[in-house]
Amino acid sequence: MPAKQTPANDTDAASRMLQAAAGLYAEKGIGKVSLRELTARAGVNLAAVSYHFGSKEGLAEAVFETLSRRVNGKRVADLDAYLEALGTRRPALDRVLSIFVAPYLETGNEQEGVLLARFIVQHRLEPSALTRKVISKHFDPMAKRFIAALALACPHLEVRDISWRYLFTVSAVVLTLTDTTKNNRIARLSGGKADTSRTDELRVALLDFLRSGIWGDAPNADRGRRR
Amino acid sequence: MPAKQTPANDTDAASRMLQAAAGLYAEKGIGKVSLRELTARAGVNLAAVSYHFGSKEGLAEAVFETLSRRVNGKRVADLDAYLEALGTRRPALDRVLSIFVAPYLETGNEQEGVLLARFIVQHRLEPSALTRKVISKHFDPMAKRFIAALALACPHLEVRDISWRYLFTVSAVVLTLTDTTKNNRIARLSGGKADTSRTDELRVALLDFLRSGIWGDAPNADRGRRR
DNA sequence: GTCTATAGAGCGATAGAC
DNA sequence: GTCTATCGCTCTATAGAC
Numbered sequence: 001m002p003a004k005q006t007p008a009n010d011t012d013a014a015s016r017m018l019q020a021a022a023g024l025y026a027e028k029g030i031g032k033v034s035l036r037e038l039t040a041r042a043g044v045n046l047a048a049v050s051y052h053f054g055s056k057e058g059l060a061e062a063v064f065e066t067l068s069r070r071v072n073g074k075r076v077a078d079l080d081a082y083l084e085a086l087g088t089r090r091p092a093l094d095r096v097l098s099i100f101v102a103p104y105l106e107t108g109n110e111q112e113g114v115l116l117a118r119f120i121v122q123h124r125l126e127p128s129a130l131t132r133k134v135i136s137k138h139f140d141p142m143a144k145r146f147i148a149a150l151a152l153a154c155p156h157l158e159v160r161d162i163s164w165r166y167l168f169t170v171s172a173v174v175l176t177l178t179d180t181t182k183n184n185r186i187a188r189l190s191g192g193k194a195d196t197s198r199t200d201e202l203r204v205a206l207l208d209f210l211r212s213g214i215w216g217d218a219p220n221a222d223r224g225r226r227r
Numbered sequence: 228m229p230a231k232q233t234p235a236n237d238t239d240a241a242s243r244m245l246q247a248a249a250g251l252y253a254e255k256g257i258g259k260v261s262l263r264e265l266t267a268r269a270g271v272n273l274a275a276v277s278y279h280f281g282s283k284e285g286l287a288e289a290v291f292e293t294l295s296r297r298v299n300g301k302r303v304a305d306l307d308a309y310l311e312a313l314g315t316r317r318p319a320l321d322r323v324l325s326i327f328v329a330p331y332l333e334t335g336n337e338q339e340g341v342l343l344a345r346f347i348v349q350h351r352l353e354p355s356a357l358t359r360k361v362i363s364k365h366f367d368p369m370a371k372r373f374i375a376a377l378a379l380a381c382p383h384l385e386v387r388d389i390s391w392r393y394l395f396t397v398s399a400v401v402l403t404l405t406d407t408t409k410n411n412r413i414a415r416l417s418g419g420k421a422d423t424s425r426t427d428e429l430r431v432a433l434l435d436f437l438r439s440g441i442w443g444d445a446p447n448a449d450r451g452r453r454r
Numbered sequence: 455g456t457c458t459a460t461a462g463a464g465c466g467a468t469a470g471a472c
Numbered sequence: 473g474t475c476t477a478t479c480g481c482t483c484t485a486t487a488g489a490c
Contacts, residue, residue, distance in 0.1 A: 013474095029353040031258070035466065045475050050467060121352050124405040125345065126256040135412075143416055163417035164432035171402035172395040178351040185362075189370055190390035205391035213440030240456095262484065272457050277485060458489075464482090471476080 014052045016042040021063050026115040030060065030122045061130050064119055068138035071103045071116060076142050078102070079149055093153040097210050100146055100169075104177050105203045117177035120170070143170075154215060165214045173206065241279045243269040248290050253342040257287065257349045288357050291346055295365035298330045298343060303369050305329070306376055320380040324437050327373055327396075331404050332430045344404035347397070370397075381442060392441045400433065 020042035024033040035056055039046050053059040078099045083091060104113040120139075123131035143166065151162050179185055180196045187195040196202050247269035251260040262283055266273050280286040305326045310318060331340040347366075350358035370393065377389050384392075406412055407423045414422040423429050 032353060034464080036464085046466090047468075047475060051474075056466065118352065121348060121402065124402060125348055125352060126259060140416065147416065159417065160420040161432070163413055163421035164429075165436055166416075167403060167413040167421065167423070168399040168433065168436045172399040175348065175351060175398035175402045176394060186390055186394040189367065189374065189393075190386065193387040194390035194394065196394070202391075205388070206395065208443060209392055209395045209440040212443045213436040216435060216439045217444055261482080263482090273484095274457060274486080278456075283484065456490085459487090461484105461486080463484090466479105466481090468479080469477090472474085 013042070013044050013048055017044060017049060017052065017059060018063055018066070021059055022067070022115055023111070025060075025063065026111050026118060030118060031126070057130060061134070064130070064134045065138075067112070067116065067119075068134050071112075072138050072142040075099060075103060076145055079145060083149065083152075090155065091149060091153045093150070093211055093215060094207065096146065096149045096153050097169075097207055097214070101173055101203070101206065101210075104173055105199055105206075107199055110180070110199065113177055114180060117174040120174045121178055150214065157216065161216070162214075165216075169210050169214065172210065176202070176206065240269070240271050240275055244271060244276060244279065244286060245290055245293070248286055249294070249342055250338070252287075252290065253338050253345060257345060258353070284357055288361070291357070291361045292365075294339070294343065294346075295361050298339075299365050299369040302326060302330060303372055306372060310376065310379075317382065318376060318380045320377070320438055320442060321434065323373065323376045323380050324396075324434055324441070328400055328430070328433065328437075331400055332426055332433075334426055337407070337426065340404055341407060344401040347401045348405055377441065384443065388443070389441075392443075395440065396437050399437065403429070403433065 017038065020038055021033065024038060024041065035046060035049055038059075039048060042048075049056060049059050053062055079096070082095060082099065103109075103116060106113060119131070119134075123135055147159070147162055147166050150166060151157065151159060154162065157165075176196060180199075180202075182197055184196045187197070194201075194205070244265065247265050248260065251265060251268065262273060262276055265286075266275060269275075276283060276286055280289055306323070309322060309326065330336075330343055333340060346358070346361075350362055374386070374389055374393050377393060378384065378386060381389065403423060407426075407429075409424055411423045414424070421428070421432070
């Protein structure tokens with residue numbers, strides 16, 4: 001048996017369909033991929049989707065179930081490990097946030113971060129039975145863990161404030177991640193001074209913004225305190 | 228001629244189509260409205276859209292052209308008036324932000340804020356010729372004005388930082404506004420402590436978050452400064 | 455000018471041949 | 473098991489009757 005470069009999964013029809021679907025979802029949007037286009041890219045027959053996944057929606061469910069389980073499992077595991085290593089000490093806001101945004105910004109996995117962001121945005125724009133199911137199963141429990149961790153990191157805040165700021169954080173992260181092409185909007189507006197396609201700079205700027213926004217220690221307009 | 232309760236525009240076929248389109252876009256999403264559904268609600272014939280607007284896309288363009296021109300015109304005018312009244316004094320970050328988020332949160336116009344937010348999110352998720360045109364014509368100039376105003380309000384920041392934080396601000400605002408139903412996600416996650424359907428509380432929480440995030444005066448993880 | 459009726463294209467799903 | 477051929481549906485756009 002000759003040594004193949006690709007593992008068995010890459011040549012398996014079902015795996016090729018999953019890969020093609022993930023790629024097309026990230027590129028074109030989740031609702032804009034037809035079965036004909038998808039099966040052409042995967043190199044399988046039109047009927048293969050129905051045969052292996054039952055329906056078009058079955059394939060999408062498989063893609064997002066797998067992705068969401070893996071990503072959120074890792075986020076919660078990383079958070080657990082960090083909190084456990086701390087013992088009774090207060091977690092650093094910055095570290096909690098880093099763990100939270102990691103899947104969106106991991107270098108080498110840019111496409112996965114974009115796909116994940118697109119999924120959340122799609123759910124907000126047009127929730128479906130599929131997105132609702134995946135969100136409640138794989139995202140809600142993770143979100144509750146992070147809200148609790150943020151509360152530990154910010155003892156001066158009430159749960160109410162933390163909840164609001166978690167919502168704003170998620171919104172800022174995922175919507176920013178939907179525009180990371182070479183000619184993204186903020187690159188145009190800033191003349192290239194800021195550019196979401198430079199992932200490392202994006203991470204630093206994003207974490208700065210989120211840390212300050214969540215911590216909340218800013219001058220109020222009425223008091224007009226200076227730096 | 229008997230006195231009618233409704234002005235001429237409300238009974239005009241074109242106006243009824245524009246109103247029906249705006250309502251359906253806000254309720255169901257911009258890409259999910261068929262001509263049959265739209266013309267049924269407007270009480271006109273299926274062919275009326277093509278006749279008055281050329282095509283389905285022509286109608287959408289009319290809706291968003293009008294909305295974007297009016298909303299962003301008002302934002303820029305309000306900003307101008309504020310800056311002019313100040314003379315050479317430094318603008319308050321809070322006031323600049325209030326003017327910026329106003330169209331999204333104005334009470335009485337909730338549906339318009341939602342429609343506006345949906346339009347931006349739709350553009351990020353699946354940019355089209357139509358959204359690109361409206362964004363570059365009606366949003367980009369407004370955005371540049373606000374970035375400049377934020378720079379005046381935050382003299383300790385460079386344009387690069389301001390640009391990043393403007394992007395995060397827009398993202399947080401519009402994506403938050405896409406989930407303001409009675410059973411919104413953050414209401415579920417927080418057990419009702421935070422709830423985007425309570426617009427007044429949302430405004431306060433959002434402006435707090437944005438002001439802190441943009442100003443940037445938060446403890447860094449390494450220094451571990453306390454409140 | 456306005457509407458009816460339909461053309462024409464693309465879609466997801468599937469029966470049945472192999 | 474896999475593929476071809478096709479069904480039935482929905483959509484936008486428009487030609488032509490009124």
